[in-house]
Amino acid sequence: MSHHIVEVKDLHYTYPGETRKALSGVSFRILHGEAVGIVGANGAGKSTLLRHLNGYWAPREGSVRIGDYPVTPRTVKQVRRTVGMVFQDPDDQLFMPTVFDDVAFGPLNLGFSPEEVALRVTRALETVGAAHLAERPPHRLSGGEKRAVAVATVLSMTPDILVLDEPTSNLDPRARRKVIELLHGFVHTRIVATHDLDMVLALCPRTIVMREGRVEADGPTLDIFNDAELLDRCHLEKPFSMQACPVCSRATLPARQP
Amino acid sequence: MKGVESGLLDFSRLEMLAAGDSPVHRLDPRTKVLVTAAFLVFVVLHGKYDLAGLAPLALYPVAAMALSGLPAGYILGKLLLASPFVLLVGVWNPVLDRGILVTVGGLPISGGWISFASIVVRFALTLSAALILIATTGFDQVCRGLSRLYAPKAFVLQLLLLYRYIFVLAGEAARMVRAFRLRNLSDERPAMRTYAALLGSLLVRALDRAQRIHMAMLSRGFDGEIRMSRPMRLRLADAAWAAFWIAFFILVRRYDIPGLLGQIVIAH
Amino acid sequence: MHMADALLSPAVGASMWTVTAGLTVYCARKVKKDADERKAPLMGVLGAFIFAAQMINFSIPATGSSGHLGGGMILSILLGPYAAFLTIASVLTVQALFFADGGLLALGCNIFNLGFFPCFIAYPFIYKALTGSSPTRNRIVAAAILASAAGLLMGASGVILETVLSGISELPLGAFALLMLPIHLAIGLVEGLVTSAVVLFVWKARPEVLTLSAASRPLAGLSLRKLLAGFAAAAVLTGGILSWFASQNPDGLEWSMFHTSGHEELAAPADGLHRALAAFQEKLAFLPDYDFKKPEAVPAAPAPETAPSGPVVQPGTSVAGLVGAALTLALAGLAGLALGLRRRAAEIRR
Ligand SMILES: Nc1ncnc2c1ncn2[C@@H]1O[C@H](COP(=O)(O)OP(=O)(O)OP(=O)(O)O)[C@@H](O)[C@H]1O
Numbered sequence: 001m002s003h004h005i006v007e008v009k010d011l012h013y014t015y016p017g018e019t020r021k022a023l024s025g026v027s028f029r030i031l032h033g034e035a036v037g038i039v040g041a042n043g044a045g046k047s048t049l050l051r052h053l054n055g056y057w058a059p060r061e062g063s064v065r066i067g068d069y070p071v072t073p074r075t076v077k078q079v080r081r082t083v084g085m086v087f088q089d090p091d092d093q094l095f096m097p098t099v100f101d102d103v104a105f106g107p108l109n110l111g112f113s114p115e116e117v118a119l120r121v122t123r124a125l126e127t128v129g130a131a132h133l134a135e136r137p138p139h140r141l142s143g144g145e146k147r148a149v150a151v152a153t154v155l156s157m158t159p160d161i162l163v164l165d166e167p168t169s170n171l172d173p174r175a176r177r178k179v180i181e182l183l184h185g186f187v188h189t190r191i192v193a194t195h196d197l198d199m200v201l202a203l204c205p206r207t208i209v210m211r212e213g214r215v216e217a218d219g220p221t222l223d224i225f226n227d228a229e230l231l232d233r234c235h236l237e238k239p240f241s242m243q244a245c246p247v248c249s250r251a252t253l254p255a256r257q258p
Numbered sequence: 259m260k261g262v263e264s265g266l267l268d269f270s271r272l273e274m275l276a277a278g279d280s281p282v283h284r285l286d287p288r289t290k291v292l293v294t295a296a297f298l299v300f301v302v303l304h305g306k307y308d309l310a311g312l313a314p315l316a317l318y319p320v321a322a323m324a325l326s327g328l329p330a331g332y333i334l335g336k337l338l339l340a341s342p343f344v345l346l347v348g349v350w351n352p353v354l355d356r357g358i359l360v361t362v363g364g365l366p367i368s369g370g371w372i373s374f375a376s377i378v379v380r381f382a383l384t385l386s387a388a389l390i391l392i393a394t395t396g397f398d399q400v401c402r403g404l405s406r407l408y409a410p411k412a413f414v415l416q417l418l419l420l421y422r423y424i425f426v427l428a429g430e431a432a433r434m435v436r437a438f439r440l441r442n443l444s445d446e447r448p449a450m451r452t453y454a455a456l457l458g459s460l461l462v463r464a465l466d467r468a469q470r471i472h473m474a475m476l477s478r479g480f481d482g483e484i485r486m487s488r489p490m491r492l493r494l495a496d497a498a499w500a501a502f503w504i505a506f507f508i509l510v511r512r513y514d515i516p517g518l519l520g521q522i523v524i525a526h
Numbered sequence: 527m528h529m530a531d532a533l534l535s536p537a538v539g540a541s542m543w544t545v546t547a548g549l550t551v552y553c554a555r556k557v558k559k560d561a562d563e564r565k566a567p568l569m570g571v572l573g574a575f576i577f578a579a580q581m582i583n584f585s586i587p588a589t590g591s592s593g594h595l596g597g598g599m600i601l602s603i604l605l606g607p608y609a610a611f612l613t614i615a616s617v618l619t620v621q622a623l624f625f626a627d628g629g630l631l632a633l634g635c636n637i638f639n640l641g642f643f644p645c646f647i648a649y650p651f652i653y654k655a656l657t658g659s660s661p662t663r664n665r666i667v668a669a670a671i672l673a674s675a676a677g678l679l680m681g682a683s684g685v686i687l688e689t690v691l692s693g694i695s696e697l698p699l700g701a702f703a704l705l706m707l708p709i710h711l712a713i714g715l716v717e718g719l720v721t722s723a724v725v726l727f728v729w730k731a732r733p734e735v736l737t738l739s740a741a742s743r744p745l746a747g748l749s750l751r752k753l754l755a756g757f758a759a760a761a762v763l764t765g766g767i768l769s770w771f772a773s774q775n776p777d778g779l780e781w782s783m784f785h786t787s788g789h790e791e792l793a794a795p796a797d798g799l800h801r802a803l804a805a806f807q808e809k810l811a812f813l814p815d816y817d818f819k820k821p822e823a824v825p826a827a828p829a830p831e832t833a834p835s836g837p838v839v840q841p842g843t844s845v846a847g848l849v850g851a852a853l854t855l856a857l858a859g860l861a862g863l864a865l866g867l868r869r870r871a872a873e874i875r876r
């Protein structure tokens with residue numbers, strides 16, 4: 001079962017017109033069924049990395065392998081079937097007039113029959129708990145609903161690997177909790193780029209820390225979040241749930257300035 | 259035009275009306291598009307002095323509004339907002355065309371007044387028909403109907419994408435205008451230079467967004483063609499609706515019903 | 527300014543619809559053949575941008591009035607003429623449906639006026655010609671202002687011609703032009719200023735966007751003369767067929783005289799085309815003599831206060847027409863009321 005493996009080797013990328021590398025020598029290997037958090041400061045290169053994982057950019061320097069295929073312009077179709085990509089802003093992902101059409105977009109492009117498409121849409125929407133939204137236009141959904149539907153738009157293509165960019169940004173606490181639970185229930189390989197370290201703690205046994213286009217650390221999430229020096233170097237902070245509770249340990253907090 | 263927020267409100271209102279349920283809402287969008295088109299043609303076929311001939315055609319918008327439960331006040335309000343240009347052009351008719359056409363109870367009425375009145379009536383009829391179409395059908399259904407009626411696919415898709423992103427971009431625009439007003443308490447509207455910068459950054463954001471949407475499309479297998487599959491079915495009600503109205507339009511075109519009615523009334 | 531259904535004759539409306547539909551199909555093909563799949567989302571989002579931009583006004587200094595961005599020129603600059611035409615057409619369609627701007631029959635006219643002129647005339651022959659292959663700041667400003675103003679003036683002339691040819695409004699060509707053109711020249715110049723400012727902004731922030739569209743040849747593979755000839759043929763054909771058809775049927779003036787008066791006053795002219803041409807000529811005349819405009823139909827009444835000197839219309843019958851119309855309207859209203867009540871009753875029962 002090698003086809004759910006994600007392997008990135010010495011990947012470099014420079015945006016056109018820029019001199020600084022957005023990615024300079026990224027390498028890692030993610031196995032079938034793993035849930036991996038990718039964290040790092042703003043501009044560390046997380047989004048740039050994710051765009052390579054579903055072939056939006058074919059690697060010019062280094063390589064990306066998705067399962068049995070190296071990502072090249074020729075394999076990109078297969079790669080996109082295998083890797084489902086959920087983008088940061090659901091308004092970019094939901095471009096069709098109704099939720100149904102949006103979730104059906106991928107399967108239709110894969111060439112399934114209308115009946116099969118309808119079946120897949122229903123199944124994907126049920127999985128994310130959004131079956132009742134099928135006929136709604138995307139611009140009439142709440143932020144949490146949009147996010148759920150955005151996940152459904154890739155689930156309907158039955159990918160093996162889910163890649164998510166900031167899945168909990170702009171969500172209220174309950175919507176955020178729902179998304180985390182949803183992702184927790186999946187058996188797919190999951191790669192989540194985020195600033196929400198508490199989510200990483202809840203969801204991903206493994207974490208990759210990025211800094212200035214490089215992998216700064218890669219290992220068990222708990223080990224990484226306990227390494228205060230590493231976190232500080234990468235402009236990160238210990239997740240709230242690992243910090244001393246401010247209510248029961250108020251005495252240890254510095255006194256407030258008047 | 260109107261402010262960003264009130265413009266969006268207009269969309270929301272019509273969309274909410276279209277989400278309702280009624281015999282008219284349930285008709286196939288193609289039926290409604292075709293009947294609306296036929297109605298418009300029959301309205302403009304009337305000559306400019308044919309005020310009386312237009313009267314029976316009012317049955318269509320009135321009946322469609324009543325059957326679908328659309329609030330007449332709202333539709334009329336929208337017509338009023340849209341009327342200035344037509345009134346501005348039409349109001350010259352009474353000035354320029356003073357030939358007496360009719361004398362009612364000793365009061366001579368010039369052709370100009372008749373044709374002005376007919377312009378106003380045409381205006382109300384044609385625009386209410388368009389609003390009724392959208393308020394009972396919804397924009398995306400109208401587009402689907404059009405695409406089944408052989409409108410060019412690229413154009414239908416353009417309509418759908420445009421509509422989808424009006425909400426996103428208008429939201430962005432509204433936020434920018436609000437930020438502008440917060441910093442600029444004295445003036446309600448931005449001066450041109452600020453305005454251009456405002457639009458410029460809105461445009462740059464729009465360009466970036468287009469690129470991200472393209473990326474999202476590609477990642478779901480987009481190959482240059484957008485596919486939509488939704489079955490559409492014409493039912494008996496569709497046939498009945500179309501047949502009734504087209505027969506009615508032809509009938510009132512062939513027979514002068516108001517004239518007959520008037521003669522009967524006056525004879526008694 | 528939007529042309530309106532209420533001012534449109536069937537012949538003009540149908541001709542413009544035919545021409546616009548043809549253009550739309552043609553542009554859709556061109557865009558498809560272009561096979562740049564980035565265009566689809568770009569057109570959608572830029573259309574939405576125009577829409578949002580038109581919802582914001584800015585104040586024009588010292589006048590107390592306000593203006594907004596016109597769409598056709600900036601879209602042409604960013605997208606090229608074909609995609610720009612489709613985009614502006616989509617914006618106008620949404621405006622016609624939701625804001626009742628103009629109406630659906632007039633949509634053909636409006637898309638032509640606000641799409642064809644900026645995208646296929648002003649952009650290639652003014653903007654591109656002036657900016658050339660190496661745009662500079664000053665050239666962009668001058669070209670954008672000139673092209674926007676010219677495009678808008680052509681569009682306004684379109685509205686004038688369509689209105690006058692339709693003949694529903696009594697405004698003669700000259701007076702109407704005097705009414706419309708100066709205002710639109712001013713609006714066009716302001717729109718041009720805004721357009722140039724926005725283009726410069728993008729030029730600074732995203733130079734690649736503009737160089738990309740600057741590199742594309744604006745009307746590659748298009749012979750404008752052929753295109754225009756095609757449209758002219760289509761328009762003349764539809765217009766001709768319709769006016770012939772109209773002359774075979776009681777319609778227009780005769781039909782309406784018949785309706786309001788109950789008399790058929792006129793003998794149908796022998797030749798429909800001849801009549802159409804005569805009407806055209808008459809319309810084109812600068813301030814024609816109104817009193818003699820419809821000498822056969824209506825006895826000249828120089829001023830309203832003079833009593834009608836021998837009305838052709840029998841008072842009783844004409845009153846019948848108007849009374850009947852009022853009655854019909856009332857009946858239609860009653861029918862609507864009944865239908866509405868029935869509906870509400872059914873809803874309550876449910
Ligand atoms: N379109 C672009 N053009 C040029 N440079 C870019 C572009 N997008 C990103 N960059 C640069 O590439 C680097 C990596 O950006 P990237 O978006 O991958 O960071 P990120 O880790 O996703 O940050 P964030 O947490 O803010 O989303 C940054 O230095 C950024 O400035």
Ligand SMILES: [Mg+2]
Pocket residue numbers: 046047048165
């Ligand atoms: Mg990012």
